[in-house]
Amino acid sequence: xxxxxxxxxxxxxxxxxxxxxxxxxxxxxxxxxxxxxxxxxxxxxxxxxxxxxxxxxxxxxxxxxxxxxxxxxxxxxxxxxxxxxxxxxxxxxxxxxxxxxxxxxxxxxxxxxxxxxxxxxxxxxxxxxxxxxxxxxxxxxxxxxxxxxxxxxxxxxxxxxxxxxxxxxxxxxxxxxxxxxxxxxxxxxxxxxxxxxxxxxxxxxxxxxxxxxxxxxxxxxxxxxxxxxxxxxxxxxxxxxxxxxxxxxxxxxxxxxxxxxxxxxxxxxxxxxxxxxxxxxxxxxxxxxxxxxxxxxx
Numbered sequence: 001x002x003x004x005x006x007x008x009x010x011x012x013x014x015x016x017x018x019x020x021x022x023x024x025x026x027x028x029x030x031x032x033x034x035x036x037x038x039x040x041x042x043x044x045x046x047x048x049x050x051x052x053x054x055x056x057x058x059x060x061x062x063x064x065x066x067x068x069x070x071x072x073x074x075x076x077x078x079x080x081x082x083x084x085x086x087x088x089x090x091x092x093x094x095x096x097x098x099x100x101x102x103x104x105x106x107x108x109x110x111x112x113x114x115x116x117x118x119x120x121x122x123x124x125x126x127x128x129x130x131x132x133x134x135x136x137x138x139x140x141x142x143x144x145x146x147x148x149x150x151x152x153x154x155x156x157x158x159x160x161x162x163x164x165x166x167x168x169x170x171x172x173x174x175x176x177x178x179x180x181x182x183x184x185x186x187x188x189x190x191x192x193x194x195x196x197x198x199x200x201x202x203x204x205x206x207x208x209x210x211x212x213x214x215x216x217x218x219x220x221x222x223x224x225x226x227x228x229x230x231x232x233x234x235x236x237x238x239x240x241x242x243x244x245x246x247x248x249x250x251x252x253x254x255x256x257x258x259x260x261x262x263x264x265x266x267x268x269x270x271x272x273x274x275x276x277x278x279x280x281x282x283x284x285x286x287x288x289x290x291x292x293x294x295x296x297x298x
Contacts, residue, residue, distance in 0.1 A: 012076065013046075013047055013050060013052050013055050013074070013075070013076070014046045014047070014049075014050055014075075015042075015043040015046055015047065015059075015073070015074030015075045015078075016039055016042050016043060016046065016074070017073075017075075018036075018039065018071065018072060018073045019032075019035040019036055019038065019039040019072070020035075021035055024070070024165055024168065024169055025168065025169060026087075026088035026169055026170070026171075029068075029070075029083075029087060029088055029169065032070060033067075033068045033069060033070070033083075036062075036069035036070065036071065036072040037062070037063045037064070037065070037067060037069060038063070039072050039074070040059045040060070040062040040063035040069065040072050040074065041059070041060070041063035043059040043072070043074030044056045044057075044059035044060040044063060044074075046074075047059055047074070054105060055074075055078075055104060055105060058078075058104050058105060058107055058108070059074055059104065061108070062080060062082070062104075062107075067082060068082060068083040068084070068087075069081070069082050069083075070082065070083055070087075070131070071135070074104065076137070077103035077104065077105070077137055077138075078103050078104030078105070078107070078134070079104075079134055079135055079136075080104060080107060080132070080134045081131060081132065081133050081134065081135060081162070082111065082114065082131065082132045083129060083130075083131055084114055084115060084117075084118035084129060084130040084131070084132070085118055085121075085122070085128055085129035085130060086127070086129060087129045087131070087169055087170055088169060088170065089127060089170075090127055090128055090129035090170050090174055091125070091127040091128070091173070091174055091175070092121070092125055092127070092128045092129075092174065092175050092177070092288050092289055092290065093128070093129045093130070093131065093166065093170060093174050093175065093176045093177070093288075094117060094121070094128075094129075094130045094131070094176075094177045094179055094284075094288045095130075095131045095133050095162075095163070095166070095176060095177070095178050095179065095197075096110070096113060096114050096117070096130065096131065096132050096133060096179050096181070096184075097133055097159065097178060097179065097180045097181065097184035097185075097187055097188055098110050098132075098133075098134060098138060098181055098182075098184050099138065099181045099182025099183040099184045099185075099204075100138050100139050100140060100141040100146050100182060100183045101138060101139075101140055101141050102134060102138045103134070103138065104134075107134065109271070110132050110134060111132060112274075113132075113181075113273075113274035114130045114131070114132035114274075115130075116274045116275070116276050116281060117130050117179075117274055117281065117284060117285065117288075118130040119276070120276070120281050120282070120284075120285040121285050121288060121289065123285075124285070124289065125285075125288075125289045128288070128289070129170070131166070133159070133162060135155065135158050135159060135162060136151060136154060136155030136158060136159075136187065137151060137154075137155075138151065138183060138184075139151050139183060146183060147247045147248060148245060148247055149186055149190060149209050149249075151183070151187075152183070152186040152187040152189070152190045152209075153190055155187045155190070155191070156187060156190035156191035157191075159187060159188070159191040159195075160191050160194070160195060163176060163178075163195060163196050163197060164196065167196060175198040175199075175288075175290060176196065176197045176198055177197065177198055177199040177200075177201060177287060177288045178195070178197050178199065178200050178201065178220070179201045179203060179284060179288075180200070180201060180202055180203065180205070181203045181204055181273060182203070182204050182205065182206065182232065182270065183206070185202040185203065185204075185205035185206075185207075185208055185253065186205075186206070186207075186208055186209060186249060188200055188202070188208075189202075189208035189209055189210055189216055190209070192216040192217060192218040192220070193216070193217040193218065194217075194218075195218055195219075195220065197218075197220045198220055198221065198290075199220055199221045199222075199223060199287050199288070200216070200218055200220040200221070200222050200223070201223040201224070201225070201284065201287060202222070202223065202224040202225075202253045202260065203224075203225055203226075203265070203273045203280075204225075204226055204227070204230050204232045204270050204273065205224060205226070205232070205249075205253045205254075206232055206235045206237075206249050207235075207237050207248065207249025207250045207251060207252065207253065208249055208250070208251075208253060209249045209250060210250065210251070211250060211251050211258075212251060212257065212258050212259045213253075213258055213259040213260050214259060221261065221292070222259075222260045222261065223260055223261045223262070223263055223287060224253035224254045224258065224260035224261070224262050224263075225254065225262065225263050225264065225265035225273070225280060225283070225298065226254050226265055227265040227266060227267060227268035227269055227270070227272055227273065227280065228265075228266070228267045228268075229267055229268060229269040229272075230265075230268070230269055230270045231269070231270055232270055236248065237249070237250060237251060237252040237255075238250065254298070261295075261297075262297065262298045263283045263287075263295050263296060263297055263298055264279050264280075264283060264296040264297065264298045265278075265279060265280040265283070265298070266278050266279035266280055268280060279296060282296075283295050283296055
């Protein structure tokens, strides 16, 4: 029997309510960044007083003057949306949606992935921005919730709302690419209908809950990739009802039956899609920049 270990071991950590912000626009970004840094600093102090030094350090890092935090909530497992680059003037924006076991406690690895992509993009595309969107409670890798769409169903409206907000900041001319890793690909799939994005990229996906790309009902180009050493290849691509609950996510997104544009991800593992210098990261940057003819196909 698999038990939801994260809920059993994660003690509630005190933190202030999220900062009250003016409607987000290009002119209010700096005000939002400052308010969220202040909120993260207060959350760090509260976590330290609670005896959780690890969370205090994670919050303190987000409170640094160099960080551009668009949203922060230090309560529970935590939420954070961080911007890399000049969002107000970006022509191309990438939004990273993480998979299981991503929280404020593990946020640093998510931060590194987004930073690596932004560095790659700025080599050839100066007007770019990357957003690390930890906007939902991710499931634990070892738990029943990771095999169902429950958390994704809860997250999808928030992701749709964030993208609408994003276009209000950057303008309609900016392209938006969703880069969805692991369980994050389930979130993106549940949000896909009427999603205002140029590209929808499924990385190391266990499946989406849809039979094929057409069933996502999205105007975005749908891409998929899996590294040759990614353990998710061993996940059974089935979907079945178990005691009234649908378990599993169906068709493998890199299979011909799904119908995505499959691109090369090299020999990396499940956590290696944003490794600097990798085939995967190079191709992701090309997709975000609209250089689709240069994307290496699998």
